[in-house]
Amino acid sequence: MKFTPELDIPGGRIKPLHYDDIDGLFELYQNPEIPGQRPLEDKEQLNRMVDYSVQMAATQRGMMWAIETDGKIKGMVSAFDWQPSHLRVVMRVDGLSDLTLQERADALKAAMDFLASKYHIRNFAYQWIEGQADNIRTMLTKAGFSLAARLRGAWRTGNQSFADVEQYHWVSAEAKPVPRRLGDDDNLGQNLDAGQGDKS
Amino acid sequence: MSWNFETENYIVRLPISDQDGDALYQLLSQQAVVDHIPRMAMTVDAQALDELRRVAMRFEGREAAFWLIEDKNSGKLQARIGIQYINWMMLNAQLQLELSPEFPLDGLKEVLTEIKNYLFNELHLHRLETRIRTGISGLPEKLLALGFEKEGTLPSQFEYEGEDVSLDVYSIISE
Numbered sequence: 001m002k003f004t005p006e007l008d009i010p011g012g013r014i015k016p017l018h019y020d021d022i023d024g025l026f027e028l029y030q031n032p033e034i035p036g037q038r039p040l041e042d043k044e045q046l047n048r049m050v051d052y053s054v055q056m057a058a059t060q061r062g063m064m065w066a067i068e069t070d071g072k073i074k075g076m077v078s079a080f081d082w083q084p085s086h087l088r089v090v091m092r093v094d095g096l097s098d099l100t101l102q103e104r105a106d107a108l109k110a111a112m113d114f115l116a117s118k119y120h121i122r123n124f125a126y127q128w129i130e131g132q133a134d135n136i137r138t139m140l141t142k143a144g145f146s147l148a149a150r151l152r153g154a155w156r157t158g159n160q161s162f163a164d165v166e167q168y169h170w171v172s173a174e175a176k177p178v179p180r181r182l183g184d185d186d187n188l189g190q191n192l193d194a195g196q197g198d199k200s
Numbered sequence: 201m202s203w204n205f206e207t208e209n210y211i212v213r214l215p216i217s218d219q220d221g222d223a224l225y226q227l228l229s230q231q232a233v234v235d236h237i238p239r240m241a242m243t244v245d246a247q248a249l250d251e252l253r254r255v256a257m258r259f260e261g262r263e264a265a266f267w268l269i270e271d272k273n274s275g276k277l278q279a280r281i282g283i284q285y286i287n288w289m290m291l292n293a294q295l296q297l298e299l300s301p302e303f304p305l306d307g308l309k310e311v312l313t314e315i316k317n318y319l320f321n322e323l324h325l326h327r328l329e330t331r332i333r334t335g336i337s338g339l340p341e342k343l344l345a346l347g348f349e350k351e352g353t354l355p356s357q358f359e360y361e362g363e364d365v366s367l368d369v370y371s372i373i374s375e
Contacts, residue, residue: 086358088356123355148353149352149353151327152373153292156290169355
């Protein structure tokens with residue numbers, strides 16, 4: 001079953017996490033950009049994360065994509081804290097130093113466009129943590145996000161050290177979807193393979 | 201370590217599931233007490249018993265703790281003050297206030313000081329935040345008087361009575 005699609009972005013794609021990409025993901029997790037996050041030491045843990053990424057998407061808890069440009073895994077774009085009934089989710093992009101700001105923006109947009117069209121998500125949040133690159137905030141503003149709140153000391157960076165979190169939101173101006181008559185949908189679930197001859 | 205304590209004028213204690221149903225129902229059946237969350241007021245007393253069982257389970261998991269605030273003189277339930285979504289990694293939690301209209305600001309100050317001390321000094325939490333419906337009157341002024349700072353407004357958090365609800369975020373940080 002497939003819940004996370006592969007989506008094109010300029011110069012590359014975002015794609016579901018796969019065991020074949022563990023070396024690239026390991027490099028990413030060894031260079032965390034979130035303040036206070038420790039580099040991952042055990043590559044084996046990423047096997048479980050690939051499993052989790054499928055389970056999260058299947059249960060509408062989150063979705064994770066690897067960002068691949070120039071044939072290299074340069075980052076990840078993730079949706080988490082998904083509230084399906086409230087039509088909102090929190091987004092996050094993690095990248096290596098060679099992931100450009102434009103690639104970051106393109107990956108974020110591709111993921112958001114998919115979630116908006118497939119799951120009717122209307123409210124996307126993004127948390128910028130004090131200590132992350134400043135230009136991420138600029139990227140968010142350009143992408144249409146607005147700063148909603150600065151949460152003081154909401155992110156723990158050490159035993160007794162904390163960073164502020166700026167929470168940005170992008171809320172759709174489109175009218176809310178009107179529910180159809182329930183049960184008439186021919187798609188049995190959110191499995192992207194359903195109806196294509198592969199229902200495994 | 202006891203989660204129950206007393207201030208000069210109030211008893212601050214965790215609820216007792218098979219004793220506090222009536223008092224809790226009287227409090228939470230008033231729409232004005234829960235408008236800021238926002239939530240529908242209780243309409244049948246069985247809801248209070250369900251709620252007591254639910255908070256007991258949530259407390260067992262150390263996910264939440266809800267205290268009943270009783271006036272020492274009258275024995276009347278003045279408020280329920282709870283913390284929930286306790287994040288033991290980030291050392292923060294969300295505060296929920298359900299205040300009887302008769303509960304004076306001085307009383308709230310007295311009780312909240314004790315609760316804050318407990319959360320910051322005994323549980324070592326760092327940040328306490330509360331989210332209230334944008335546009336609600338009365339409570340924002342109380343929060344500011346209690347030392348909370350407004351941090352912003354989270355838009356369109358959920359739908360309630362056909363309207364998108366935004367939530368104002370107020371917080372207080374341990375010193």
